[in-house]
Amino acid sequence: MREVAVVGVGMTKFGPSEKTNVELFSEAAMEAITESNLVPKDIQALFLGNVFCGFEEGQVTLSSFAAADIGIPYIPTTRFEGACASGSVAIRDAYMWVASGFYDVVLAGGTEKALAMGTPYATRTFAMGSDSRYEGPTGVTFPGIFAMMAHLYASKYGIPLQKLKEQMAAVAVKNHRNGIFHPKAHFRKEITQDTVFNSIMVADPLQLFDCCPFSDGAAAVVLTSADRAKQLTDKPVYFAGVGQCSGPPLHNQKDITRIKAREISAKQAYDMAGLGPSDIDMCELHDCFTMAEIAATEGLGFFDFGEGGKGVESGETRIGGRIPINPSGGLKARGHPIGATGAAQVYEIAKQLRGECGERQVEGARIGMTDTLGADLALVCNMIFRI
């Protein structure tokens, strides 16, 4: 396998949009291609993450139309579906095809119009990520799963529920603060612990501000070999390691305070990179719910199990802290156009490692990691990048 680099990234503003999935992706893709000093006809394949285009727009065959929209209709294109991790899964596969030498230049990313569905319909379609035959009818929701996790976590580690709620709120406050400095974030507004505690209850103990929003948006990255990358840009961002792992349906998870798929996926990425958690300078991880961020910081090895809540409270995960988590604002503030989220995480890592993040810049960041969770703990994808 040969070394692979990201040579260009692009992203639309996240939030409500009138544009179609294809139009959103074209905007992000053109930015990524232009930044790569390439033109669309240099792209040999398109790997597109998207979950719900059929429900959102009555549209499938999305990847073909996306390629046609940027002027390259006659290339192989594939749509990747891995629930909320779709964009990451697409990029990891693109990495493998370029690493293998089969392709030299691949465009990968994701697009989604989650907001177009409206909350009740979106809640229903998102729940399709759970085992629809056996979990759907019981009324389990994604916030419900992380509420289960929160209750079990509090009881397992002997943390009073109110204390855990404060730690969860600290995640929301931090990520909203970071989002202020991301020009393309869905929400760019500071919040306080009271904002969280005064918001409506969704699935006790998760309140509205413990949950990420549904968003519209797209993000794209261009991957090529390290040799080609050096000819195209002064700032290639190299893949150091990747990992991906699936897990069983919720009822067959052994311990839902620890997501086994994440521990396996992260180990693959760390082993491949020859790195460990202490080598990571910053991480974009899957904070679909505040509780999810706490669990992820532990599963990725940044904190001991049961200590992630303390970590966010003490400021260790702030920009400038020991291990900055979600400097982009995360899913919480940057927004969560599900199929695009993984690509937006890679966008942030590339910008951070190139030192282009202005007020949200993690000083001296050289190694960054992404973490994307799909569905109800059913898959995780991790990628580690370096300059």
Added chain:
Amino acid sequence: MADEREINSASFYQYLGEKKLMASRCRKCQALYLPPHSLCAKCRGDDMEWVEMKGNGKLAAFAAISVGPTSTIEEGYDRNNPYLVGIVQLDEGPKISARVLGIDPGKPESIKIGTPLTVEFLEPAEGKTTYVAFKA
């Protein structure tokens, strides 16, 4: 003979309509599957039989949900009337997701993991599919 029903999801729900919580078991290696599997992933056998669960178990995880999908809104649940879902560990071993009844969803802080539960069969409306619930 009830045992001759094909082992699949449709039969599982048909049984629920008859107030039976049915798992499948491998006749060769005795592995038990709930929800039922028609093939044994452990020994690769395909000689499976239906086995009725006694319907007793313990609460292994729970959540009180205030904002639910459209199906639960149609059942009459909303922000002022949350419902409880959980994972139940059956005495026979398998775990299953279920609606949880007989525990106040308005006081989640007082809900205890390990609370003993027994199976109930919920038919949300005339003609709708019966699903699994457990009651304290």
